[in-house]
Amino acid sequence: MDVTNITPQLDHLETDLDQLEDALKPLLGNLGDIAGKLPLLDKAKLYVLATYSIESLLFSALRLSEVDAKNHAVFKELTRVRQYFEKIKKIETPEAERETTVDKQAAIRFLKADLADNAEVSKKLSEQLAKERAKAALQAKQNQKKRPAEDVSTAEARSADRPGNDTTEPQEKNSKRTRHSKSKGKS
Template sequence: MDKKLSKQVDQLDAAIEQVERALGPILSQPLNEQLSKLSAIERCELEALIAYSIDTLFWIYLKVNGVPPKEHPVMAELQRVQRYIGKINKAKGINGEDGGGDRMKLDKQAADRFIRNAISSNK
């Protein structure tokens, strides 16, 4: 093996070890246990991250094996997961570019009416 290829293999090996270290805490427990400790929005984020990661790894696999990934259904799946990530960010009040965003505003008068009606209907 020539020196250039050997260096690239060593870099790949180091990158894989880094990924394994980063994923260690996540992979050390069953997913159900981890999800049960998270809020609803955090669960959505983690599940979207997992889906996006798997799809991305498959995209890389296709690319490495000479299959054009842009023509493969994995692209549609990546785009679908990206839309979900956008919905999650919108729910969190994150507006993609500036980190701020539009949060839902509480209509206090409407909330008061709902509460009053719910209380009066229970009597």
């Protein structure tokens, strides 16, 4: 390899290193000063990232020098730092809190069992349950939306107009079934 061919690549590497030093200047200074200005979670991220970058550089240097880096103490340290990453990630994205729900049927069974000997309270409980069931039935009835009769007949007419839709066939089958079941009942 000729030295004249390497010179432009070395110049390019030198400019890249200068840019990298300029970008890392805040981090290469006193890390404690930078961390002191950050909130607690960001401070933890900064320290973990700095540690991880140093450890990964050491790991890469070991791999380049053909040392068994996976059995080296640096690899154990990298796995420990990764665990800190996971802990920070857990803190950043907390699990959704479980909504507490009451199993109404189970609560009713408990109350009935406990209050079975007290007739007055048991009667009030039964009345309250009846009111709630009536209220639920009324709400269900109000929530039900039925199509008007003209819409139903229009839908039937449309389905009858489609080819292959014979609406008389199911009625014939049903009438045959009823005749057959009636004849079985007589014998």
